Amino acid sequence: MTALLDIRDLRLGFRTLAGQIDVLHGIDLAIRAGEQVALVGESGSGKSVTARIILGLLQETRSARVSGRVGFDGRDVMMMSPKERAALRGIEMSMIFQDPTSSLNPTFTIERQFAEVMRRPDRKLTRAACRERAARMLDEVSIPDTGRVLDAYPFQLSGGMNQRVMIAMALANNPKLLLADEPGTALDVSVQAQTLDLMRDLVTRHGTSVLFISHNMGVVREFADRIYVIYRGRIVEEGPTPAVFADPGHAYTRALLKAVPRITGRGLPDVPEVSDDFFDPMVRHGGTS
Amino acid sequence: MSPVIRILARRFGISLIVLVGVSMLIFAIARIIPGDPARIALGPNATAEQVAAIRAEMHLDEGILAQYGYFVRDVLRGDLGTSLYTNRPVTFDIRQFLPATLELVILAGILMVGIGLPLGILAARYRGRWPDHLIRVLTLLTVSAPSFVWAVILMLIFAFYLPLFPVAGRLSDSYDITRVTGFLTVDTILAGNWGAFVDALHHLILPSVALALSGIGQAARLTRANMVETYDKPYIEMAQAYGFFPSRIARSYAFKPSLIPSLTIIGLDFAAMLGNAFLVEAVFAWPGLSRYGVAVILRKDLNAIMGTVLVIALTFIVVNIVVDLLIAFLNPRIRHSTRGAAS
Numbered sequence: 001m002t003a004l005l006d007i008r009d010l011r012l013g014f015r016t017l018a019g020q021i022d023v024l025h026g027i028d029l030a031i032r033a034g035e036q037v038a039l040v041g042e043s044g045s046g047k048s049v050t051a052r053i054i055l056g057l058l059q060e061t062r063s064a065r066v067s068g069r070v071g072f073d074g075r076d077v078m079m080m081s082p083k084e085r086a087a088l089r090g091i092e093m094s095m096i097f098q099d100p101t102s103s104l105n106p107t108f109t110i111e112r113q114f115a116e117v118m119r120r121p122d123r124k125l126t127r128a129a130c131r132e133r134a135a136r137m138l139d140e141v142s143i144p145d146t147g148r149v150l151d152a153y154p155f156q157l158s159g160g161m162n163q164r165v166m167i168a169m170a171l172a173n174n175p176k177l178l179l180a181d182e183p184g185t186a187l188d189v190s191v192q193a194q195t196l197d198l199m200r201d202l203v204t205r206h207g208t209s210v211l212f213i214s215h216n217m218g219v220v221r222e223f224a225d226r227i228y229v230i231y232r233g234r235i236v237e238e239g240p241t242p243a244v245f246a247d248p249g250h251a252y253t254r255a256l257l258k259a260v261p262r263i264t265g266r267g268l269p270d271v272p273e274v275s276d277d278f279f280d281p282m283v284r285h286g287g288t289s
Numbered sequence: 290m291s292p293v294i295r296i297l298a299r300r301f302g303i304s305l306i307v308l309v310g311v312s313m314l315i316f317a318i319a320r321i322i323p324g325d326p327a328r329i330a331l332g333p334n335a336t337a338e339q340v341a342a343i344r345a346e347m348h349l350d351e352g353i354l355a356q357y358g359y360f361v362r363d364v365l366r367g368d369l370g371t372s373l374y375t376n377r378p379v380t381f382d383i384r385q386f387l388p389a390t391l392e393l394v395i396l397a398g399i400l401m402v403g404i405g406l407p408l409g410i411l412a413a414r415y416r417g418r419w420p421d422h423l424i425r426v427l428t429l430l431t432v433s434a435p436s437f438v439w440a441v442i443l444m445l446i447f448a449f450y451l452p453l454f455p456v457a458g459r460l461s462d463s464y465d466i467t468r469v470t471g472f473l474t475v476d477t478i479l480a481g482n483w484g485a486f487v488d489a490l491h492h493l494i495l496p497s498v499a500l501a502l503s504g505i506g507q508a509a510r511l512t513r514a515n516m517v518e519t520y521d522k523p524y525i526e527m528a529q530a531y532g533f534f535p536s537r538i539a540r541s542y543a544f545k546p547s548l549i550p551s552l553t554i555i556g557l558d559f560a561a562m563l564g565n566a567f568l569v570e571a572v573f574a575w576p577g578l579s580r581y582g583v584a585v586i587l588r589k590d591l592n593a594i595m596g597t598v599l600v601i602a603l604t605f606i607v608v609n610i611v612v613d614l615l616i617a618f619l620n621p622r623i624r625h626s627t628r629g630a631a632s
């Protein structure tokens with residue numbers, strides 16, 4: 001079974017005035033078509049940079065040194081030209097962000113933002129066609145009054161509403177891969193849970209693969225088929241969600257799990273900073289990948 | 290659209306207060322400066338009776354409040370009195386000299402926006418790289434000298450050592466253009482005289498560039514600073530994640546939102562050009578309102594001083610209102626300042 005996303009030995013360092021800082025130390029991560037995979041770890045462990053590499057954005061940052069293989073749909077993103085990488089973004093893969101309201105352009109109506117996204121694969125799409133398709137997408141994320149939302153500016157909508165808009169927008173071009181970087185962490189816990197349910201339904205229906213980034217094991221349990229636990233730029237445990245929860249093999253995973261009851265969706269898990277056994281070799285729950 | 294009307298109404302109210310305040314202040318100051326305006330106007334050889342006659346005609350012997358009362362009454366009738374310097378109605382003089390100044394200031398404003406903003410956008414888009422460094426050095430140079438210094442430098446280089454542009458005036462003597470609007474670039478076109486139009490534009494370039502240079506630098510630096518800040522916003526990362534072209538991200542995602550805070554200051558800079566025009570007009574012997582203003586102040590020509598000040602204050606007010614409207618147009622938060630029911 002070939003994977004849609006197949007990351008091998010991904011390494012990343014930043015050149016700074018003080019020398020090179022290594023952030024990722026050889027990550028292997030794979031997502032099959034239609035699979036929902038979570039990448040869990042504490043702040044600064046290298047989750048967002050991984051997403052930025054998959055999108056091909058960090059490769060264009062001059063201070064970043066990236067190596068390894070990022071296979072996507074049979075091609076290696078690392079070998080592509082900046083133009084080829086840009087052609088994937090927003091069409092083959094898209095991303096949703098932590099804070100929905102500040103991730104939308106404050107000077108555009110929702111309709112205009114949809115149009116920008118939907119014209120990525122088809123520049124000649126008419127305004128009427130954009131509006132109609134956008135309304136259909138909003139319908140899919142259970143937004144009732146689609147006309148009014150399309151005419152609104154992000155600041156006129158609630159955070160939860162903007163979150164649904166962003167999900168609808170991310171799926172508007174039917175991408176193969178959706179990257180969700182701590183979606184809705186900035187929102188209310190109940191709103192967050194509601195929109196995550198919605199997103200889960202939607203990606204299942206569309207058959208979209210998802211890389212779900214989070215620091216919260218509790219949220220991940222609801223959402224992901226499979227989990228990668230990342231600690232300081234290394235994957236320390238990987239396996240199907242039930243297996244990881246039933247039998248966490250790595251000391252760091254156990255520490256994360258112990259922190260779960262104390263997280264309320266917001267805030268960071270209360271995990272000890274360092275412990276010797278956090279550097280133990282990776283644990284794989286067999287049979288899956 | 291009601292928030293925009295509310296903003297306009299408030300702006301008009303404030304403007305009226307400012308206008309009345311400015312007129313009172315200048316009215317009082319002009320009368321406090323030592324020297325008898327009638328005596329200055331008539332010269333040392335006039336008789337005491339002649340001086341007294343003028344003083345009576347201008348109500349100079351009455352209390353200052355009464356004088357202000359006469360002034361307001363006349364202004365409401367559209368009468369600014371007679372200039373003791375030119376012996377013509379002040380309204381006539383203003384109509385004569387204001388277009389020359391406006392022509393200069395408007396072209397300078399167009400240069401400021403038309404060159405300053407694109408430079409700022411370019412610098413922000415290539416922040417930290419050579420186009421940015423180059424633009425920052427150049428704009429630092431332009432803002433570091435006031436416009437009259439640039440006027441002298443430009444005149445020396447481009448009119449004196451390299452005689453590419455005329456040294457002074459608005460039009461060569463060989464042309465005779467009937468005055469319609471007072472804007473020579475417009476009147477020459479109305480007259481169908483292409484040669485005169487080019488000549489008028491030729492005269493206009495050096496003084497307006499001198500006037501615009503520091504504004505161009507300021508607009509570019511301000512635009513760059515606000516845009517660089519905007520480039521750190523999450524919606525820029527979102528735009529990148531969607532693969533939009535960098536030029537499109539620069540225009541619609543980084544520039545547009547950051548123009549809103551820049552605009553107020555650019556508007557003030559534009560209005561300030563009216564003041565800077567005084568010295569540029571002096572350098573280029575430009576027959577504009579600013580030169581007129583200096584001349585009448587030196588002669589304590591009370592009516593002409595009031596007229597000039599009122600016109601300049603009015604121009605400031607108009608510029609401010611235009612800027613407010615532009616901001617309301619650009620910023621949906623102002624246009625829709627009530628929270629949408631869809632939330």
Ligand SMILES: Nc1ncnc2c1ncn2[C@@H]1O[C@H](COP(=O)(O)OP(=O)(O)OP(=O)(O)O)[C@@H](O)[C@H]1O
Nearest residue numbers: 014023041042043044045046047048049050063215
């Ligand atoms: N442009 C950059 N230059 C230098 N270091 C960077 C840069 N971007 C990220 N880093 C570093 O890389 C490490 C990983 O960052 P990343 O944003 O991926 O963390 P994260 O796991 O997403 O954390 P969080 O949960 O806080 O979002 C951090 O230590 C960060 O300081």
Ligand SMILES: [Mg+2]
Nearest residue numbers: 047048049181
């Ligand atoms: Mg992150």
